[in-house]
Amino acid sequence: MAKPHDQKTNAMRVLDAAGIEYVSRMFECPEALSGIEVARLLDLEPERVFKTLVTEGRSGEHYVFMIPVAEELDLKKAATAVKEKSIAMIKSKELLPLTGYVHGGCSPIGMKKAFTTVADETAILFDRIVFSGGRIGTQIEASIDDLSRVLAVSTADLTV
Structure with missing residues (x-):
């Protein structure tokens, strides 16, 4: 059986080191699900669940x-x-070498290198948003303000 510290991802370790409170949501998932499926599985509004695109x-x-x-x-x-x-x-095959994460488990936090990050402006409408925790089947819930403490993140209108 996995020890609690074995469940931590790089993203969680970064948040822990910064003293940021977050909620991790883990679920059994043998392969990547669509973000809408993740929102449904976790009983969350899709507007509050964010995907990470590189x-x-x-x-x-x-x-x-x-x-x-x-x-x-x-x-x-x-x-x-x-x-x-x-x-x-970027091409899916480029994701792991570039970020350290796989498709369906790519967190904006804890990538191999810090990249300019922009969240859709709707993120500020919520006290907390949900995004990948850095592993398929793991999501993190935190505020955009807390996210900005560990990541240079700005907001803009980004969607079609």
Whole structure:
């Protein structure tokens, strides 16, 4: 049986080190689910559950965007938010080497390198949002203000 500390992810360790209170929500999940399925499974409003998307700008810089799971990233709005001419989603096979996370378990916290991160402006409407905890089947609930204590995160209108 796994000890409680064995359940910790890099994202949780970063939050713990910063003294940030959060709720971890873990569930059995043999493979990645859609964000809407995760929201349904956890009985949460999809507007409050955010997915983490990793992109590459025309400049070659990488960016992380957090948007509600039922929404679609508007690439033009995203590019404007990070002052790029254009951005594109990275290929799934590039995610693990770049971030240290797998598809369906990519947390904005605890990546191999700190990337410019932008959350959809709707995140400020909630006391706490839910996002990947860094492992498939693990979600973290925390405030956007607390998230900004461990991550340089800004907000912008990002969805279609």
